Amino acid sequence: MANDLQSRVDAMFARDKLWAYAFVVVLWATLIFVYGSLMPIIPDTGVHIVILVSGVIVGLFNTISIVAMISHYSHDRKFIYELDIRHLDERHAPR
Template sequence: MNAASRDARVDAMYSRDKFAAYICVVAVWAVYLFIFWRMADHIAASGLTALMLVLASLVLLLNTAAVVALIRHYREDRAAIYGTDIYYLDRIAAERRARS
């Protein structure tokens, strides 16, 4: 496999992983917002609205920061991370071709 083909595959894998990570962050935010919206009356009745807002904000902030850091790490070291995946995917494909 030539370097250009390998780089294109690495870029494609990185793009898919980055997209999936962003979708997961959006889903977590949506779930938290939906749950807070549905539970707002119960939370208010117990007098914990401010606490729940602070705690949920911290969880969302830390989760988002972790995903951003993960994407940054993948971008910086994508040749090593995805190169290994490509190597084994190519070996699996070669073995399948050899069997058939």
């Protein structure tokens, strides 16, 4: 049972980590798309620089926060995911 629980914890953590990294990729793709879409309609070079710098800052802060979240989940995965699995099992148990 403990080995099964550990494999379920590992599977949930791997799935969450995959979704988190996918979100980072989509975030950066969206920021690049928005910047590319705005370039032709903004004539001022100074505004281009401000938009580029602010987009990079937003992307970096979000990327760093997601990496920190994954690191936290990695350290506390046993507590976090075992509790989730217990609640899921209780919800799906026959009444």
